[in-house]
Amino acid sequence: MFVEALLILWSGCGLLWWVISWRLVVTAPKAITNMPGLGGKKISLTIFKPLPPLEKRGLVIEARGLESFISQMDQDSELLLGVHEPDWPLVAPFVQEMQSSYPDSRVTVVRRSESDLFSNPKIAWQKILVPLAKGELWLWSDADIVVPPGFLQRAVTEYESCGAQMLTFPYAIRSLPHPPALLDALFVNAEFYPGVLLLRRFGFVHFGLGAAMLFSRESFLRLVNWEKLGASLADDYVLGQMLHPVQISDLTLETVADATEWSSAFEHYFRWKKTVCACQPLGFAAQIIVMPLFGWIGLVLWNPGSLQAWLGFFGMVQADVFFAGLICRAAGCRLNFSAWLIMQAWSLWRIIFWIWCWLPYPVKWRDKLWHYAQEHA
Numbered sequence: 175m176f177v178e179a180l181l182i183l184w185s186g187c188g189l190l191w192w193v194i195s196w197r198l199v200v201t202a203p204k205a206i207t208n209m210p211g212l213g214g215k216k217i218s219l220t221i222f223k224p225l226p227p228l229e230k231r232g233l234v235i236e237a238r239g240l241e242s243f244i245s246q247m248d249q250d251s252e253l254l255l256g257v258h259e260p261d262w263p264l265v266a267p268f269v270q271e272m273q274s275s276y277p278d279s280r281v282t283v284v285r286r287s288e289s290d291l292f293s294n295p296k297i298a299w300q301k302i303l304v305p306l307a308k309g310e311l312w313l314w315s316d317a318d319i320v321v322p323p324g325f326l327q328r329a330v331t332e333y334e335s336c337g338a339q340m341l342t343f344p345y346a347i348r349s350l351p352h353p354p355a356l357l358d359a360l361f362v363n364a365e366f367y368p369g370v371l372l373l374r375r376f377g378f379v380h381f382g383l384g385a386a387m388l389f390s391r392e393s394f395l396r397l398v399n400w401e402k403l404g405a406s407l408a409d410d411y412v413l414g415q416m417l418h419p420v421q422i423s424d425l426t427l428e429t430v431a432d433a434t435e436w437s438s439a440f441e442h443y444f445r446w447k448k449t450v451c452a453c454q455p456l457g458f459a460a461q462i463i464v465m466p467l468f469g470w471i472g473l474v475l476w477n478p479g480s481l482q483a484w485l486g487f488f489g490m491v492q493a494d495v496f497f498a499g500l501i502c503r504a505a506g507c508r509l510n511f512s513a514w515l516i517m518q519a520w521s522l523w524r525i526i527f528w529i530w531c532w533l534p535y536p537v538k539w540r541d542k543l544w545h546y547a548q549e550h551a
Contacts, residue, residue: 246323314387340388364498364501370383411453473487
């Protein structure tokens with residue numbers, strides 16, 4: 175009887191967190207709000223956009239995000255586009271189209287065929303792009319990020335008024351082009367995003383989010399250690415530690431879930447969760463408090479003949495599925511019927527991956543195996 179009462183209390187903690195998570199997401203601003211202007215002051219901005227190796231898929235993932243930035247640029251902004259030399263034939267038509275559609279936007283293409291200087295390929299690109307940057311403010315943003323109209327002006331205004339050295343932006347997934355992308359959406363929208371929104375309410379933080387990080391040229395050149403940054407898989411987290419304090423914006427951006435195969439989806443899901451575990455081990459460990467399915471699985475294994483144990487187990491699975499779907503919808507991502515069916519196994523996946531993250535298994539990124547204890551490949 176004591177065990178069942180303890181599990182009911184544990185389940186209450188899990189349900190309470192789901193309600194809080196839903197409330198955080200549903201009340202997050204859905205559009206850009208007006209902010210006081212800069213009084214006519216113009217601040218130059220450089221946007222960094224290094225592309226990953228594209229192979230044969232071209233700019234299917236990145237094109238929409240890049241255009242969302244380029245369409246907002248003015249005479250005080252520039253975009254540095256990093257392109258691997260073999261990908262230039264795939265990128266050139268897009269660049270020409272952007273120049274034709276937005277003639278006032280300055281896009282500088284940097285092409286290279288040299289091998290990466292650092293273990294982290296994104297930081298290897300940034301090292302090449304930094305000497306070319308002319309802006310007073312620098313915006314580092316992953317290539318697939320999509321921003322709403324008016325974002326650039328709003329971001330600069332918010333940075334100038336927030337009192338932090340870095341302004342970073344939360345992100346959500348709003349579409350599922352392929353069924354395996356569901357794993358990314360569940361992690362980002364239901365597991366990661368609510369926690370970021372909660373931390374925002376407590377003031378400054380000491381990490382960045384790769385969706386977008388805005389900071390001054392002067393702060394970067396004075397405080398950043400290239401070697402440490404380039405040796406870290408979680409470069410956004412490490413950059414935020416170097417440029418703290420960091421303010422999380424109240425504006426949410428959109429990232430793209432591009433997994434087309436379940437193997438790559440599970441690999442990406444593991445990398446995301448392992449990164450959180452490595453960067454915030456205490457917080458990651460504390461997640462067990464809001465995962466009562468652990469306890470119900472234990473009770474089922476201990477007493478498989480208990481109807482109460484099975485009811486608790488299936489009840490928590492359905493609660494996880496219901497609230498995860500509700501949160502995804504609040505974040506702007508509608509799930510179809512097949513997604514709801516697949517999610518029946520998601521609660522078990524969370525348990526398995528939570529355990530797996532504590533084991534000494536490396537993660538794979540860009541054909542490299544990363545061991546977090548050493549923070550390098």
